[in-house]
Amino acid sequence: xxxxxxxxxNDQKWRAGRKYFLRSDRNSGIRMMAPALLVILLVTLFPILxxxxxxxxxxxxxxxxxxxxxxxxxxxxxxxxxxxxxxxxWFTIYYALVTVFVExxxxxxxxxxxxxxxxxxxxxxxxxxIPWSLITVISAEMWSYIYNGVYGVLNYVLISLHIxxxxxxxxxxxxxxxxxxxxxxxxxxxxxxxxxxxxxLQMISKEYYEAAYMDGANRWQVFWKITFPLxxxxxxxxxxxxxxxxxxxxxxxxxxxxGGPGRATQSLAMLADQALFTNLHFGLGSSVAVSTVVMVxxxxxxFLSAFRSLVEEGA
Amino acid sequence: MKTKRQVIVGYVVLIxxxxxxxxPFYWMLVTSIKPDLxxxxxxxxxxxxxxxxxxxxxxxxxxxxxxxIRNSVIVAICSTFIVLALAxxxxxxxxxxxxxxxxxxxIALLIISVFPEIAVIAPLYVLLRDVNWLNSYQALIIPYxxxxxxxxxxxxxxxxxxxPGALFEAAKMDGASVFQTFYRIFLPLTRxxxxxxxxxxxxxxxTEFFMALVFNSSDTMRTIPVGIAxxxxxxxxxxxxxxxxxxxxxxxxxxxxxIFRKWIVxxxxxxxxxx
Numbered sequence: 194x195x196x197x198x199x200x201x202x203n204d205q206k207w208r209a210g211r212k213y214f215l216r217s218d219r220n221s222g223i224r225m226m227a228p229a230l231l232v233i234l235l236v237t238l239f240p241i242l243x244x245x246x247x248x249x250x251x252x253x254x255x256x257x258x259x260x261x262x263x264x265x266x267x268x269x270x271x272x273x274x275x276x277x278x279x280x281x282x283w284f285t286i287y288y289a290l291v292t293v294f295v296e297x298x299x300x301x302x303x304x305x306x307x308x309x310x311x312x313x314x315x316x317x318x319x320x321x322x323i324p325w326s327l328i329t330v331i332s333a334e335m336w337s338y339i340y341n342g343v344y345g346v347l348n349y350v351l352i353s354l355h356i357x358x359x360x361x362x363x364x365x366x367x368x369x370x371x372x373x374x375x376x377x378x379x380x381x382x383x384x385x386x387x388x389x390x391x392x393x394l395q396m397i398s399k400e401y402y403e404a405a406y407m408d409g410a411n412r413w414q415v416f417w418k419i420t421f422p423l424x425x426x427x428x429x430x431x432x433x434x435x436x437x438x439x440x441x442x443x444x445x446x447x448x449x450x451x452g453g454p455g456r457a458t459q460s461l462a463m464l465a466d467q468a469l470f471t472n473l474h475f476g477l478g479s480s481v482a483v484s485t486v487v488m489v490x491x492x493x494x495x496f497l498s499a500f501r502s503l504v505e506e507g508a
Numbered sequence: 509m510k511t512k513r514q515v516i517v518g519y520v521v522l523i524x525x526x527x528x529x530x531x532p533f534y535w536m537l538v539t540s541i542k543p544d545l546x547x548x549x550x551x552x553x554x555x556x557x558x559x560x561x562x563x564x565x566x567x568x569x570x571x572x573x574x575x576x577i578r579n580s581v582i583v584a585i586c587s588t589f590i591v592l593a594l595a596x597x598x599x600x601x602x603x604x605x606x607x608x609x610x611x612x613x614x615i616a617l618l619i620i621s622v623f624p625e626i627a628v629i630a631p632l633y634v635l636l637r638d639v640n641w642l643n644s645y646q647a648l649i650i651p652y653x654x655x656x657x658x659x660x661x662x663x664x665x666x667x668x669x670x671x672p673g674a675l676f677e678a679a680k681m682d683g684a685s686v687f688q689t690f691y692r693i694f695l696p697l698t699r700x701x702x703x704x705x706x707x708x709x710x711x712x713x714x715t716e717f718f719m720a721l722v723f724n725s726s727d728t729m730r731t732i733p734v735g736i737a738x739x740x741x742x743x744x745x746x747x748x749x750x751x752x753x754x755x756x757x758x759x760x761x762x763x764x765x766x767i768f769r770k771w772i773v774x775x776x777x778x779x780x781x782x783x
Contacts, residue, residue: 219605221601229597236651236655240631243631247631259634307518319765319766320529321529322765325711327715331536331733343550344549389777444717448737481626
């Protein structure tokens, strides 16, 4: 006791808001946070700023390494007038919106099914975690074999069921290529959405349901008046994670379609990769990357403000 | 309040869903043991007529799949340990110690961690090239540690918050330093959080493709995803080899997931609950 009083007695107090804290606690807190912070700042924040600088520059690759000359908005000017760039922007946006919307609807349906059945829950969880932990490249190879136009099993099944009369090269036409890519994405990530929504469902007290059924509500009303409002937090979280992930989509088109046919499935990340590492235009490629980051930031802020209003409503 | 019909519909939806998840895996597995002629046969044989393990032999002997596995294991394990060491300290600090503006810092970090990789790939490539670190383990270990750190700090913070604060005061009364309190008392109590953070980091490092493709493309430094994506055949896609390698690389992760499933799920949902 005496020792600790002495320690605290010598310690200066530090005020934050209405509370007083020990200065030594704050200092050791900062010391314990510093290594993690330093790594994150050095490897993520600093490179992002470096990207911004490169996006305003002409980057020459010489024998002595990269030489960066600032040149103002030239790269962005090229982007704004490039149909290829806008195509990638729209493709990435509708790809993210469509896949995440389908995943949320399917995910909700399946989460409710698991919640209602109650058995098979632990088996389902294990099965769902397998696609979650699967290397995207592997799932892309798997789907490319399934979609194959000559010996793919999808054509075989559809022809056997008399849905198709002749085989289709699924990744060879722009519309079917986009749909094929979306299906592969939905297959891999719907389980993640189910797990998040299931976690939310389990937090809802059974009493609400009992009271609602007592009052004669039907199942449809119960879903829209109780389940859905109380799940909004989980839905928003799953949606945010997935939209942001879908915005950076790269592995799947790289393996499944190569961004094609033509540029039909060229996402922003694919376009930036091509500008950077195929054409070695580091300035232009960086401007594609930075513009993507700006879009992602806007999405984050939209979701966060939606979250805040959810919290303020007390939901 | 569940009617019989509700349960039956639930069963049907659930079983369809589980089958839909598992069928492609079945297809991959049987393809990996079919001879090449049968892999590209039409109509496809839903059950292999001939069995062969030649693709497994090709993956390991002709291609360097064994080396890819070694690279992936080294990179994923090192990243996981770095993340656990640094994120547990930071998570404890955020949860238990008075740091000005810590909530803002935490949210900012989380936002940065969900940025698409394309945001950092070009500058990191330039930097790695300047210090001659392209095609090295640290070229992947350092970025993987950084990208997975914020989420790990977040998960661990949630677990540290659940440990009663009185323990912190009590340890201090007994003369323990802040770090001793963290290491001796709090860390053992948050083992589930450590497991969850470890599995997340491991899986993310194991599956990452973009940086691995750009930074470590030389044949002996490839990780599994890059190795599989760059397997090339003489005439067509070597699906036999690709799927043999895939099956081998899926197995350890499936075992990991089965062992740690409880903590993975609670880690995934903890974010939603305490967000």
